[in-house]
Amino acid sequence: MENNEIKQKIFSQSCLAKSASAKLATLSLQEKNKILALIAESLYVNLKEIIFHNEIDVEAAKTAGLSQSLIDRISLDERKISTIVQGVKDIILLDDPIGSLVETLKPATQISVKKVRVPLGVVSMIYEARPGVTVDAAVLCLKSGNAVILKGGSEALNSNRIIAKIIYSAGLNAGMPEGAIQFIDTSDRLAVQELLRLHGLIDLIIPRGSEDFVNYVKNSSLIPVLSHGKGLCHTYVDKDADIDSALKVAFNAKCQRPSVCNAMETLLVHKDVSQDFLTKICNSYEQAGVEIFACQESLKIIKNGKPATEESWSTEYHDLKISIKIVGSVQEAIEHINKYGSHHSDAIITKNEENAKRFANEVDSSAVLINASTRLHDGSVFGLGCEIGISTQKLHARGAMGLKELTTTKYIVEGNGAVRE
Amino acid sequence: MENNEIKQKIFSQSCLAKSASAKLATLSLQEKNKILALIAESLYVNLKEIIFHNEIDVEAAKTAGLSQSLIDRISLDERKISTIVQGVKDIILLDDPIGSLVETLKPATQISVKKVRVPLGVVSMIYEARPGVTVDAAVLCLKSGNAVILKGGSEALNSNRIIAKIIYSAGLNAGMPEGAIQFIDTSDRLAVQELLRLHGLIDLIIPRGSEDFVNYVKNSSLIPVLSHGKGLCHTYVDKDADIDSALKVAFNAKCQRPSVCNAMETLLVHKDVSQDFLTKICNSYEQAGVEIFACQESLKIIKNGKPATEESWSTEYHDLKISIKIVGSVQEAIEHINKYGSHHSDAIITKNEENAKRFANEVDSSAVLINASTRLHDGSVFGLGCEIGISTQKLHARGAMGLKELTTTKYIVEGNGAVRE
Numbered sequence: 001m002e003n004n005e006i007k008q009k010i011f012s013q014s015c016l017a018k019s020a021s022a023k024l025a026t027l028s029l030q031e032k033n034k035i036l037a038l039i040a041e042s043l044y045v046n047l048k049e050i051i052f053h054n055e056i057d058v059e060a061a062k063t064a065g066l067s068q069s070l071i072d073r074i075s076l077d078e079r080k081i082s083t084i085v086q087g088v089k090d091i092i093l094l095d096d097p098i099g100s101l102v103e104t105l106k107p108a109t110q111i112s113v114k115k116v117r118v119p120l121g122v123v124s125m126i127y128e129a130r131p132g133v134t135v136d137a138a139v140l141c142l143k144s145g146n147a148v149i150l151k152g153g154s155e156a157l158n159s160n161r162i163i164a165k166i167i168y169s170a171g172l173n174a175g176m177p178e179g180a181i182q183f184i185d186t187s188d189r190l191a192v193q194e195l196l197r198l199h200g201l202i203d204l205i206i207p208r209g210s211e212d213f214v215n216y217v218k219n220s221s222l223i224p225v226l227s228h229g230k231g232l233c234h235t236y237v238d239k240d241a242d243i244d245s246a247l248k249v250a251f252n253a254k255c256q257r258p259s260v261c262n263a264m265e266t267l268l269v270h271k272d273v274s275q276d277f278l279t280k281i282c283n284s285y286e287q288a289g290v291e292i293f294a295c296q297e298s299l300k301i302i303k304n305g306k307p308a309t310e311e312s313w314s315t316e317y318h319d320l321k322i323s324i325k326i327v328g329s330v331q332e333a334i335e336h337i338n339k340y341g342s343h344h345s346d347a348i349i350t351k352n353e354e355n356a357k358r359f360a361n362e363v364d365s366s367a368v369l370i371n372a373s374t375r376l377h378d379g380s381v382f383g384l385g386c387e388i389g390i391s392t393q394k395l396h397a398r399g400a401m402g403l404k405e406l407t408t409t410k411y412i413v414e415g416n417g418a419v420r421e
Numbered sequence: 422m423e424n425n426e427i428k429q430k431i432f433s434q435s436c437l438a439k440s441a442s443a444k445l446a447t448l449s450l451q452e453k454n455k456i457l458a459l460i461a462e463s464l465y466v467n468l469k470e471i472i473f474h475n476e477i478d479v480e481a482a483k484t485a486g487l488s489q490s491l492i493d494r495i496s497l498d499e500r501k502i503s504t505i506v507q508g509v510k511d512i513i514l515l516d517d518p519i520g521s522l523v524e525t526l527k528p529a530t531q532i533s534v535k536k537v538r539v540p541l542g543v544v545s546m547i548y549e550a551r552p553g554v555t556v557d558a559a560v561l562c563l564k565s566g567n568a569v570i571l572k573g574g575s576e577a578l579n580s581n582r583i584i585a586k587i588i589y590s591a592g593l594n595a596g597m598p599e600g601a602i603q604f605i606d607t608s609d610r611l612a613v614q615e616l617l618r619l620h621g622l623i624d625l626i627i628p629r630g631s632e633d634f635v636n637y638v639k640n641s642s643l644i645p646v647l648s649h650g651k652g653l654c655h656t657y658v659d660k661d662a663d664i665d666s667a668l669k670v671a672f673n674a675k676c677q678r679p680s681v682c683n684a685m686e687t688l689l690v691h692k693d694v695s696q697d698f699l700t701k702i703c704n705s706y707e708q709a710g711v712e713i714f715a716c717q718e719s720l721k722i723i724k725n726g727k728p729a730t731e732e733s734w735s736t737e738y739h740d741l742k743i744s745i746k747i748v749g750s751v752q753e754a755i756e757h758i759n760k761y762g763s764h765h766s767d768a769i770i771t772k773n774e775e776n777a778k779r780f781a782n783e784v785d786s787s788a789v790l791i792n793a794s795t796r797l798h799d800g801s802v803f804g805l806g807c808e809i810g811i812s813t814q815k816l817h818a819r820g821a822m823g824l825k826e827l828t829t830t831k832y833i834v835e836g837n838g839a840v841r842e
Binding site: 025026105106107108111115120121203204224242244245248252253256257338360361362364365366367368369370371372373375376377378380381382383384393394395396398399400410411412413414415416417418419420 | 443446447526527528529530532534536541542624625645647663665666669670673674677678759781782783785786787788789790791792793794796797798799801802803804805814815816817819820821829830831832833834835836837838839840841
């Protein structure tokens, strides 16, 4: 397509989405769930067709010499598609985020004022690689009453196209408003640039992909962006910690899945318990193959550590590596976390209620955990049941995000000919 | 000051604010209200000193030949200061927005998860002219547990400086953390540019002033911006309207204070009631000196109207001027409002519950009013009790904003050695 043709096509698709959004906002929970159920069924019925188109993408990726990990992310098989379909069924079970009463105000005059939850309007999901996101994005937006504009990565264009087609057609058959799902059918980079400009038509951009990609979207968009945040998470073992709990939690937070954002990167230990605790935990870490970077004080206890540098405290390893520091007080731990952390998920292990409360109040993070692993800060663990991610920003959404974060509010004022005096 | 000196000073003031914000977050309602009470008292006690410094600004403005309306906005007298002090006392009466439970989640595992309300951290208010904003901004931020960086307009620098000094000193005497209020003591434009860059230190920018000024801040800031939105508000008189109510509300919405954002700009009337209603309302408008721009159909009824153009439907008069259009259905009214409106405040006058519900659901505005004047969409009318404004954005804050919009949330997770399986 020519540049102008791309721009025009994206503009017209965005107009169609905008127009559909008004109808989507008025659908009942039953109507939305009926649409989602038929989408789930249709994806399963057309499983072979999806795999057929997916193989074209996978072959092209191999020919182009793309990395094995990227090819893995693109590839679909019967098991992966079943998991994706199960995800749709899980979203059917969630409460309707739309229409609920957020707040009843107490106005000064004789009117009633209610704040109710409504859809944002049009959401555009811009993502890389994994074709399953095409399904996630479509059903999350439908459930929250939003129209969606899907822009997937070029590596999965054939897979995304057939999935979008199946979803759209099933949706229409189940009563979904026309235009509710728009698929941007091009690999041209211009398409993303164009989407990021269309404020007034698109209400929210959700980027999913590499950190560079998300930063590009954030810095280029004229539309508000909701994105998953980076994680430099801490666990602080207090002087009043239950050492067995501390060992269990500190091991889980580092080792259960080190590559993810809510894994622990830095372990802070109160000096009074450092001898006992560090000896034991570093023994476990050694067995799990964890590489340790430790402060001078803790190196006196840890035999298998390398010296930490100033840089260590700012490093997200996302790997079997850890920074360890001995601190003199809960105060010092809080200051360290607020200075070096990414305001994502930070934990204290203590039986001292006062220290727990102080830590919870003063650590400036989206989630503070008391006697629990940072790995538990997660939408599915929290019962939010879906895959939008964890926000480290403070406006609109903070921490694990659910369907509510795809909504806004509206005041409904009722009077009986009420006027301003 | 040299450029580098300004940059350095602003950076160091922002660091002080950031450091104070951690302490402010932990103050109780009693502690905060004690600070506000002493600030109110001290402003009143130092009334003469404030007026003395204000006169320097007023004289300079006169010498510089600034407009009378600007000089009016800068000028303070005993009555104006009393009103400002009363505003502080009103804010003391508001509930504490901090620490309240927003939501209790239902996690899958044996942990408890609560979402609680916490301060944003550091808020910078950047404003023009009115020195009263120095007080408003400081006390709103204190009440919501935020540190504040004040950057007022150069025309009121002397007034703002003395007010900030009085507030800061009274605050400290009442136990306010050091550094909680930072006053940017320069008229250099560089100061604003510099503030807008300091993400990581400043959490929110609130611009107050002309539309051009607010747009400049929005387009230049690396920090989230919360601002007051423009208003192109509608009233739709349905075929099932109570005509007496409609006359009262349509007159109030246009004439009670035409210069403000929630005044009505366009009146839509169902064709079935247009003859009776338009004859009567235009008679009232004529007596009030309202200039009328009307569609071809309505010009057959209205004797004193000029023809409306396509541009009329997009015009915010903020004056005794109005656009009038006859429509064939509630559907047509909704489509007109969603196309031409600013998503601020839109009203329907009807006794028909179905039409009212449909209008409330389908009009995409921050407030929808049923049988009530658009002028009622206001923080003080709604009982929010303070002066942040009305947002037309959809993320974080929509519609009339209160203290809650100066806050964010935090998840507090409690376990008993809980880990991710």
